[in-house]
Amino acid sequence: MSTPENQHSIPSTWLVPSAPPLEIDFGCHRGAFLIGMAALHPASNFLGIEKQSDRVDKCNARALRLGLNNAAAIQGLGAEALQPLPTASVSIFHLYFPDPWPKRRHSSRRVFQKKFLSEIRRILRPDGVLRLMTDDAPYFGEMRELTREGWAEIPWDDGRETVLTAFEKTFRNRGQIPNQAALKPL
Numbered sequence: 001m002s003t004p005e006n007q008h009s010i011p012s013t014w015l016v017p018s019a020p021p022l023e024i025d026f027g028c029h030r031g032a033f034l035i036g037m038a039a040l041h042p043a044s045n046f047l048g049i050e051k052q053s054d055r056v057d058k059c060n061a062r063a064l065r066l067g068l069n070n071a072a073a074i075q076g077l078g079a080e081a082l083q084p085l086p087t088a089s090v091s092i093f094h095l096y097f098p099d100p101w102p103k104r105r106h107s108s109r110r111v112f113q114k115k116f117l118s119e120i121r122r123i124l125r126p127d128g129v130l131r132l133m134t135d136d137a138p139y140f141g142e143m144r145e146l147t148r149e150g151w152a153e154i155p156w157d158d159g160r161e162t163v164l165t166a167f168e169k170t171f172r173n174r175g176q177i178p179n180q181a182a183l184k185p186l
């Protein structure tokens with residue numbers, strides 16, 4: 001349940017032009033990646049967006065407990081959740097293991113669609129990066145098809161220290177290598 005302590009909106013100081021770099025972890029789950037990255041990189045702000053409010057609460061409670069002022073999560077669903085973010089405000093957009101909806105009749109529920117991608121493009125800075133990771137090969141193929149024009153692939157390894165996401169950990173523990181792409185807008 002939400003309490004005043006862990007109920008968050010986007011901190012307004014994160015959106016001013018002089019703010020530290022802003023990274024989005026879309027579908028942040030309970031915050032394994034969000035909180036881990038915020039601890040490793042105190043000079044950047046990390047905003048999680050997650051549809052399930054109990055998970056949002058868990059992220060914010062963990063950030064509070066660890067004293068991480070550069071991590072926050074908000075509840076939001078799909079492309080609409082990106083609308084409050086100003087144009088060219090985001091340095092890195094992480095989309096890791098979005099729900100694959102593998103049945104053909106459910107594929108329209110996938111979050112990564114044209115409208116979502118054009119919102120990502122709008123909020124990314126010109127030097128921003130979109131990072132995608134999924135175990136689902138057909139979904140990854142769809143993501144690459146949608147980003148075929150207007151995006152250029154850059155090396156995945158950007159030299160920064162990183163942490164595994166919760167789902168990445170599970171898949172890697174099973175010996176599975178996820179599909180990954182880092183893309184910059186052209």
Ligand SMILES: C[S@@+](CC[C@H](N)C(=O)[O-])C[C@H]1O[C@@H](n2cnc3c(N)ncnc32)[C@H](O)[C@@H]1O
Nearest residue numbers: 027029050051076077078096097111165166167
């Ligand atoms: C498969 S989990 C992956 C979690 C995490 N990114 C990771 O790699 O461990 C997908 C997460 O995205 C959230 N989610 C699914 N669809 C969403 C949507 N349309 N908008 C926001 N969050 C969504 C789910 O509630 C879930 O926490």
